[in-house]
Amino acid sequence: MNTDRTTVEELVYQTCTALDRNDYSEFLGLCDQQFEYKVTAFSPEIRKDMTWLDHNRAEMEELFHTLPKHNSDHAPLTRNAVVYKVSYDNDKKQANVVTALQIFRTNLDGGATQVFAVGKYYDTVSLDQDKPILVKRHVKLDTRDLGWGNHIPI
Amino acid sequence: MSRNSKQWTQKPNLPSTHYADPKIYSDPAIFEEEKEKIFKKVWMLAAHESEVANPHDFRTYEHPGGTRLVIMRGEDMKIRTFYNICPHRGNLLVYEPSGNAKKLVCIFHQWAFDAKGDCVDIPRGKAGYQDRICESDVGLREVKTEVGYGGFVWVNLDDSCAPLSAHIGSALDYMMPELETEPLEVLWYYQATLRTNFKLIHDTNQEFYHDYLHYHNRITGMLDPKSGYFQRRYTAFPNGHASVGSMNVSYDAYTGSGHSALGWPKLPPNGWKLVDLFPCITYNLRTSVLRIDSYIPLGPDRVLLEFRILGLKSDTPEVRKQREKDAATIWSPFGRNLHEDLLASSGQGMAMARGSDPMYVLHAREEDNLIHDEVGMRHYLEEWSAWMGRSSSDSTRKIADSKPQATAPAHQEQDVAQPA
Numbered sequence: 001m002n003t004d005r006t007t008v009e010e011l012v013y014q015t016c017t018a019l020d021r022n023d024y025s026e027f028l029g030l031c032d033q034q035f036e037y038k039v040t041a042f043s044p045e046i047r048k049d050m051t052w053l054d055h056n057r058a059e060m061e062e063l064f065h066t067l068p069k070h071n072s073d074h075a076p077l078t079r080n081a082v083v084y085k086v087s088y089d090n091d092k093k094q095a096n097v098v099t100a101l102q103i104f105r106t107n108l109d110g111g112a113t114q115v116f117a118v119g120k121y122y123d124t125v126s127l128d129q130d131k132p133i134l135v136k137r138h139v140k141l142d143t144r145d146l147g148w149g150n151h152i153p154i
Numbered sequence: 155m156s157r158n159s160k161q162w163t164q165k166p167n168l169p170s171t172h173y174a175d176p177k178i179y180s181d182p183a184i185f186e187e188e189k190e191k192i193f194k195k196v197w198m199l200a201a202h203e204s205e206v207a208n209p210h211d212f213r214t215y216e217h218p219g220g221t222r223l224v225i226m227r228g229e230d231m232k233i234r235t236f237y238n239i240c241p242h243r244g245n246l247l248v249y250e251p252s253g254n255a256k257k258l259v260c261i262f263h264q265w266a267f268d269a270k271g272d273c274v275d276i277p278r279g280k281a282g283y284q285d286r287i288c289e290s291d292v293g294l295r296e297v298k299t300e301v302g303y304g305g306f307v308w309v310n311l312d313d314s315c316a317p318l319s320a321h322i323g324s325a326l327d328y329m330m331p332e333l334e335t336e337p338l339e340v341l342w343y344y345q346a347t348l349r350t351n352f353k354l355i356h357d358t359n360q361e362f363y364h365d366y367l368h369y370h371n372r373i374t375g376m377l378d379p380k381s382g383y384f385q386r387r388y389t390a391f392p393n394g395h396a397s398v399g400s401m402n403v404s405y406d407a408y409t410g411s412g413h414s415a416l417g418w419p420k421l422p423p424n425g426w427k428l429v430d431l432f433p434c435i436t437y438n439l440r441t442s443v444l445r446i447d448s449y450i451p452l453g454p455d456r457v458l459l460e461f462r463i464l465g466l467k468s469d470t471p472e473v474r475k476q477r478e479k480d481a482a483t484i485w486s487p488f489g490r491n492l493h494e495d496l497l498a499s500s501g502q503g504m505a506m507a508r509g510s511d512p513m514y515v516l517h518a519r520e521e522d523n524l525i526h527d528e529v530g531m532r533h534y535l536e537e538w539s540a541w542m543g544r545s546s547s548d549s550t551r552k553i554a555d556s557k558p559q560a561t562a563p564a565h566q567e568q569d570v571a572q573p574a
Contacts, residue, residue, distance in 0.1 A: 039486075041344075043342070043343050043344070044250065044251050045205070045251040045252055046204075046252065046342075046343045047252060048342075050341065050342040050343075050463075050478070051478045051479070052482055052486035052487060052489075053482055053486065053488050054475075054479050054482065055412075059410060059412055061410075062410025062412075063410060065409070065410070066369070066409060066410060066490075070370075070490055070494065071369075071497065072494075072497065144344050144345065144487075145345045145346055146346065146487040147348065147496070148346065148496035148497045148500050149346065149487040149489070149496055150487070150488060151488060151493055153488070
């Protein structure tokens with residue numbers, strides 16, 4: 001098992017830059033065949049967790065495949081991630097990674113940038129292969145008012 | 155052929171019911187008038203009873219009339235609503251959006267109020283006020299509250315308003331079997347703040363011609379002759395409400411839809427019913443999930459959208475998870491349809507902003523009240539004109555006094571909130 005923290009951090013950052021470039025094949029190339037992806041937010045108004053996306057790998061592939069058929073403003077998102085904590089599970093040959101996340105949206109017209117969302121990634125990374133592979137990503141959002149929203153996983 | 159300035163701003167050669175003066179979507183004076191003549195008089199959907207399920211649960215609501223409210227369930231299980239303001243020095247009484255408290259205690263000077271709105275403690279009251287002011291003089295301002303139509307909490311700032319049933323009429327009868335068959339529960343609550351006029355985003359629920367915006371709706375409805383899409387019919391009801399007939403959504407046509415066979419009690423499989431209520435509330439029951447939209451206008455060009463996604467109170471965790479998944483495909487902030495709707499109505503807000511020289515807005519499609527007919531918007535603006543006392547097609551033209559509101563009969567002036 002490779003316990004080099006740097007390679008784990010680089011995996012997290014590479015998923016961000018791949019999504020920033022809308023390079024979905026690169027993103028999926030960093031993910032396991034059993035990849036699971038989820039976006040949740042806790043609502044203080046109703047005191048419940050809300051699950052806004054919950055996909056396996058096949059569903060993520062379909063989501064990316066249908067994106068061009070939908071209307072959007074196409075304003076690019078930029079992810080700023082800082083890996084806070086990497087803990088290792090030697091039995092499972094995995095790392096559990098907590099990453100602070102800020103996402104900015106830049107208008108195509110004029111280039112003004114605003115904060116789109118803040119939250120954290122809770123990732124499970126397999127260390128059983130030559131290089132780390134993302135097995136599970138749980139995005140916990142603090143931001144709940146996302147304006148007119150977005151189609152692209154964050 | 156392109157148009158010059160005169161042609162661009164001239165009224166369409168159509169009946170005045172078939173276009174709207176763009177000023178009604180951007181004029182600050184008209185917006186202030188809407189607050190006074192509509193929002194301070196009309197019933198608004200403020201919460202669901204499941205959000206205040208237990209005694210002493212409270213929930214805040216930013217009323218579009220401009221007043222912040224707090225909704226609270228008492229020990230008697232009755233739901234009451236009060237101005238969220240301490241009568242002492244005008245501080246917010248409740249800061250958190252929800253919670254549970256036996257007493258609402260103002261953080262400023264610790265004045266305390268119970269779930270009936272009675273002041274129950276003024277620290278050092280006698281020492282400071284002697285006998286000039288006592289607890290019974292400084293209760294909270296209570297607001298008319300009713301619970302109904304699926305367990306929703308409705309409020310009206312006008313003490314002399316008619317009962318909620320007089321406002322809703324028969325508009326929700328079409329959906330009542332699905333709404334009343336089992337208790338409901340809110341699964342999601344989320345907001346979206348947009349730079350647009352509230353009537354423009356409400357239009358996205360009142361006309362379906364805009365399904366050309368949505369790939370999902372085209373592929374699962376418009377393009378499938380078996381779906382019954384083009385047979386969906388609008389029914390207009392008194393007071394500006396309208397319903398849209400059901401269809402059979404072809405979820406399988408959307409690759410990766412992942413939509414379950416879960417369904418909803420009493421609703422036909424893959425069914426979709428929708429009811430729009432004046433001035434900006436929508437009941438949208440789509441196959442396995444109920445979505446409720448209630449909009450809070452913040453200005454002529456700014457609106458806070460409240461979305462609630464509901465399932466059944468009896469849902470197991472597994473069923474709830476599936477309902478959330480069904481809702482997420484189109485209606486979450488990352489959903490296929492919601493982003494498109496919010497983008498388009500924001501685009502209208504930007505393009506028709508004050509001073510932008512917009513044209514008259516067309517509401518002129520006539521298709522025998524079928525799905526691409528724009529009768530829903532015409533019916534709505536007819537009601538809007540009656541409440542405002544001004545024409546929606548020529549906002550400078552007064553048409554009559556604003557719509558008279560029936561005064562509640564004496565025997566109904568008492569609170570009519572229902573126990574859970």
